Amino acid sequence: MIFEQSWRWYGPQDIVSLATVKQAGATGVVTALHHIPVGEVWPVEEIQKRIYEIAQSNHKLPFPLHWNVVESLPVHEFIKQGRPERDQLIENYKVSLRNLAECGIKTICYNFMPILDWLRTDLKYELQDGSKALFYDMINVAVFDIFILKRENATASYIQDILQKAKNRYSNFSEVEIENLKRNLLLALPGETDAFTIEKLKNGLEQYEGISREQLQENLIYFLKEVIPVAEELGVVLAIHPDDPPWPVFGLPRIVSTAGDLKFIFEAVPSIHNGLTFCSGSLGASEVNKLPEIIKTYYDRIHFVHLRSVNRVAPYHFYEANHLEGSAQMFELIKTFYDCHQTDQRVLPMRPDHGHEMMDDQGKPYYPGYSAIGRLRGLAELRGLEFGIIQMAKAQEA
Structure with missing residues (x-):
């Protein structure tokens, strides 16, 4: 074994x-x-x-x-x-x-x-057999980061191709799609019940300002x-x-x-x-x-x-x-x-x-x-x- x-x-x-x-x-x-x-x-x-x-x-x-x-x-x-x-x-x-x-x-x-902890942009991505999987899409991360979270200097974290695709996608997102993306990316940590909020995430990010790799x-x-x-x-x-x-x-x-x-x-x-x-x-x-x-x-x-x-x-x-x-x-x-x-x-x-x-x-x-x-x-x-x-x-x- x-x-x-x-x-x-x-x-x-x-x-x-x-x-x-x-x-x-x-x-x-x-x-x-x-x-x-x-x-x-x-x-x-x-x-x-x-x-x-x-x-x-x-x-x-x-x-x-x-x-x-x-x-x-x-x-x-x-x-x-x-x-x-x-x-x-x-x-x-x-x-x-x-x-x-x-x-x-x-x-x-x-x-x-x-x-x-781990991060996904879609928690119920439907596969061909009808089952649901976890999904990560950097473009949707950029949409959230730039247009919803509105993190300062967020655009510096993405290459030009991602930025342009994120801009185009956000302009076509419905309110329902925006809310789904927020819910997925603000998911509670494993074992916890309280999800993140925009404010809580922003506060957490501020605490890491100036901390390099x-x-x-x-x-x-x-x-x-x-x-x-x-x-x-x-x-x-x-x-x-x-x-x-x-x-x-x-x-x-x-x-x-x-x-x-x-x-x-x-x-x-x-x-x-x-x-x-x-x-x-x-x-x-x-x-x-x-x-x-x-x-x-x-x-x-x-x-x-x-x-x-x-x-x-x-x-x-x-x-x-x-x-x-x-x-x-x-x-x-x-x-x-x-x-x-x-x-x-x-x-x-x-x-x-x-x-x-x-x-x-x-x-x-x-x-x-x-x-x-x-x-x-x-x-x-x-x-x-x-x-x-x-x-x-x-x-x-x-």
Whole structure:
């Protein structure tokens, strides 16, 4: 087995129940304490409560569910901005790491994206088969940025071709289309219920004025040099999630987008506990990234895996494809993981990411990308592909 099949669960409020997770064939539960404000310590009591909630679902299961990965233990914006308050917030982060380790949870996914998490311009892009996918279009991002958000000097962030297309598109947009675009780009962060507002986003962007890409990199390394020694002491691994999409948005720098970015991070803090969440969709949205090479180069630092595929329609323009289709070349990716797995026999936690909204799930209030049936299909396809690769290798050895 290359992967431990896992499933993201947003907690008791998630409309995808743990009973559904069991039926999907997962054993690992990827979750977080979303109800605790960012920057505050995760108490042992709250961690144990979540562990107990998962354990309650395990009656008569031969392979019981367990909490195997934290996604995410969020990094406060003041840490990313390098503000004076960061030292106390980092101390809080260390305490949360100690509390998680005390409870036996030692794989921590996090990201260092300023303000926003993943970003899409259409949350219900209809595919030919009638299912709905997530979609990103740089032209619509420019429409929002320039004409709706009205960010100062926004035009400097886009090439002339995008600017002209954005101007033409906005002039033909209906009020309904404008409201849909606003709703999609102001989506609440994963696990939260309160969406952004124009004012909240503008305020957040103002806090990053003057923070360059280089300064953001320095702030990440400052954070890592503080927390990684604690992770080493505890036997905990941190796994940074790549930027999604892997390029700047709304003038905000992005620093975990390419193989070069990863090289910088891992050379600055060489410890193996400073690791990567390999997300084939986030990295794969850019044709610059050669995914098999990233796996081979940084395999020993990959502590968590997100498998999904995007279909790159054009530069800065993609939608979420079926897991075995699109630009990711999933067979090659899993075969590369299999080959690397032979060196150390590590079983990596893996979850299917961003399933399509399909069948009986259509119209239900799922967080976009996290409906049940679409991810079930993705997990089934990925499990089948993994099984086939393993059997093929055994046959070749016989």
